[in-house]
Amino acid sequence: xxxxxxxxxxxxxxxxxxxxxxxxxxxxxxxxxxxxxxxxxxxxxxxxxxxxxxxxxxxxxxxxxxxxxxxxxxxxxxxxxxxxxxxxxxxxxxxxxxxxxxxxxxxxxxxxxxxxxxxxxxxxxxxxxxxxxxxxxxxxxxxxxxxxxxxxxxxxxxxxxxxxxxxxxxxxxxxxxxxxxxxxxxxxxxxxxxxxxxxxxxxxxxxxxxxxxxxxxxxxxxxxxxxxxxxxxxxxxxxxxxxxxxxxxxxxxxxxxxxxxxxxxxxxx
Numbered sequence: 291x292x293x294x295x296x297x298x299x300x301x302x303x304x305x306x307x308x309x310x311x312x313x314x315x316x317x318x319x320x321x322x323x324x325x326x327x328x329x330x331x332x333x334x335x336x337x338x339x340x341x342x343x344x345x346x347x348x349x350x351x352x353x354x355x356x357x358x359x360x361x362x363x364x365x366x367x368x369x370x371x372x373x374x375x376x377x378x379x380x381x382x383x384x385x386x387x388x389x390x391x392x393x394x395x396x397x398x399x400x401x402x403x404x405x406x407x408x409x410x411x412x413x414x415x416x417x418x419x420x421x422x423x424x425x426x427x428x429x430x431x432x433x434x435x436x437x438x439x440x441x442x443x444x445x446x447x448x449x450x451x452x453x454x455x456x457x458x459x460x461x462x463x464x465x466x467x468x469x470x471x472x473x474x475x476x477x478x479x480x481x482x483x484x485x486x487x488x489x490x491x492x493x494x495x496x497x498x499x500x501x502x503x504x505x506x507x508x509x510x511x512x513x514x515x516x517x518x519x520x521x522x523x524x525x526x527x528x529x530x531x532x533x534x535x536x537x538x539x540x541x542x543x544x545x546x547x548x549x550x551x552x553x554x555x556x557x558x559x
Contacts, residue, residue: 292327297429301436312436333418336383338393347372361481384417408478415441434463440503443510463511467518469500
């Protein structure tokens, strides 16, 4: 991986959020690339339950200040950064008071999904791309983890299709079994279509449940990793019909060797 640039975009990441499959692999995979000579950038949302003081987050004024249009509304983009000290890894946080100030990640106190999770996902995808453009950092691979990041492949291949900085970037999506119950806002397909993306290309999110979000993500990816042992049969069947490289599930102990081989020989070939 020496010299290769890999952009990691994740819904969750330890040590900023509790450990689960997504947050653990979103930490371990960049750490692996970093230790093998690759260059990395990590992006995640700045949820309100992340302790900014403890983790020493601070705003990057030169990257902040842009407005993103979400469903015909101007939403200010705030960029914060922090470092994972023992790994000397920098993490960029996509922030907006309307979407991410609340003291929770995806659900309210009653366990209900936030009604604007669809807009939060759109904002996150656009915010990552606009910030990487400002950084003028051209990734060889963009690796997506978690459903809040699942719109990134679609937006890169459609909304940002003419951006030269991503012209040669390969998108990898890791598919996990820990999604969510129910659906996001039924108007999600219209909010994405507002950005000029044709509805017939995103028909799956007419019913925006977890599986359908991930179907759109893998459809617009260049390669797929089955990151959980229990990925649903529906998703596995959909992925099996795609003519693109797929890395089957491997145990945590096998991750470094398997992912490195997959990056080098399947994704970057």
